[in-house]
Amino acid sequence: MERPLFELPGIPVRDRCAVMGILNVTPDSFSDGGRWRDPGRAVEHGLQLAAMGADVVDVGGESTRPGACRIPAEDELARVLPVVRALARQGVPVSIDTMRARVAQAAVDAGARIVNDVSGGLADRAMARTVARSGVPFVVMHWRGQSRAMDELADYDDVVTEVVGEVRCRMDALVSAGMDPQQIVVDPGLGFAKGRRDDWTLLASLDAWAALGRPLLVGPSRKRFLGELLSDPATGEFRPARERDAATAATAALAAAQGAWAVRVHEVGAVADAVRVEAALRAHRRTSI
Template sequence: MRTLIRPTGFVDSPFGHDGKVARLAGGLNWFGSVELVTVEGGRRAASELVPVEGLEARLKADTAAQWAALTAVRAPLRLGERVVRLDQPQVMAIVNATPDSFSDGGQFASPAEAASAGADLAAAGAAIVDVGGESTRPGAKPVWEGDEIERIVPIVRQLATSGAAVSIDTRKSAVMEAALGAGARMVNDVSGLTWDERSAGIVAAAGVPVAIMHHQGDPQTMQDAPRYGDVVVEVYDWLAVRIGAAEAAGIARSNILVDPGIGFGKTVAHNLELINNLALFHSLGCPLLFGASRKRTIGALSGEAPADRRVAGSIAFALKAVEQGAQIVRVHDVFETVQALRVWRGLRDQALTPR
């Protein structure tokens, strides 16, 4: 039996609440209570809602470590010369140089056009541009690494030359090497560094940030009746193991981000359960990358709206994630999401202005 801590009882401002609220991961969110979740046999068995005031005195060693992780400031990400602060929510833009991605496959006629689009997304407010050359949508087939490299290298090189902070979205070490050589300064691996045994070493040697995403199965089969005993606990534990493996490979913990993997081997109910409990994942001690942009769950909740008509749902999920302290949201619709976050930030700034 063990206990996990989920922050809840969020408040707009800490003013006048000394000792009664805590700051979540050094960001713009404060919370006044937590849910102490008892886990037995890999499942949530019970929970107790308790105030933050006086909490530290009753925590045991394992939960004290979680509390320290929940309330610790997240160091900024360093992508070459670019610094991405994590004391406020940031946007990661999606640029897919693929013919078959679920939402935007085949939209670019050339690498130059894709790079130009990426530069526009950076100008619209994206802190990071994430370039991918292999679709990992449900049912997608693997792409030969040579083809993937040919797709992404010209885009990465042009974006990096323009000054954009570039991430490479890939599972393959050879693609990581090629992208890093072309100017990418972050790796986003949907396999959580499990698909290619060389990947962790490549990331460690490069000293770049890496996003470790949870998945169940591979893209070809992951949506064939995914099952969990308790999706929140299992994803949490899997990410904890992968963080340990990354550190053992020489990757600094400050360079590790975690992503619960919305839509990767999960039903609609699994996805919603994870999103509702996203704040719990801060106790892993790493920044949270959240990606639900245009995904099928939105369509399932809105009359099977097609991917290009899921912008509002994507923003709703992004705001839900940011309200729970997610540091980075990965999106297709950058202008709309940045606008939504600026409005959210305006509300926060007003609440945090001493009266």
């Protein structure tokens, strides 16, 4: 399919799917908790992600894995700000992954160019006004509740229609609160209040998001639906999270082929290659017609 080109404030326009590298500065994220908790190591890893092909490095200081509990804002700020500031100073485009307006504003002041809120502004009512004033792009993910209980909220009659409709409602609310529609990026929220069948159905129907007219970010990295797909045939045990990167790269290429603006992943190198292959194939198709 032809890729729509979106102009987001402060973000280069690319004729390929962008790659957002995940940098969790947390002790308890589901696949890499604790690995980058030290600020120095986190900055080093962020620079490595950029060198491997990440167009944006997404820094998060609060785990949103299933069952996770909230942490104090002061802890989140202490984790993310030194990393955001150091990466931004070295020219790395940074996104801040947070549900708090206070953290979002501090990170933007420190150099972050995108606010990525898994709650789409629902967890903190001040988020819409804060991001509207900042003018940076804002990722509106589909979300039905906090991580500690989100699996109980995965109840759909038509998951594609309902998820797209709920995100449309969030967009309308954000615009009513003063946000420019041109700031908005949408995300179906794979794994968040979704069963694994729901995740596959959403992935198979990414074209439905074109109706919202906004860039689409897809986050398949190391998710449970891939772990289940790759289960050990003898024991039925899910493939461990850090052994799902090849499947993540394949999923990212498929999302790119369906017009995703960006994919959010832990292991950047293979995905950066995969989206370039998809872009080259699409360009060849155009010139061959």
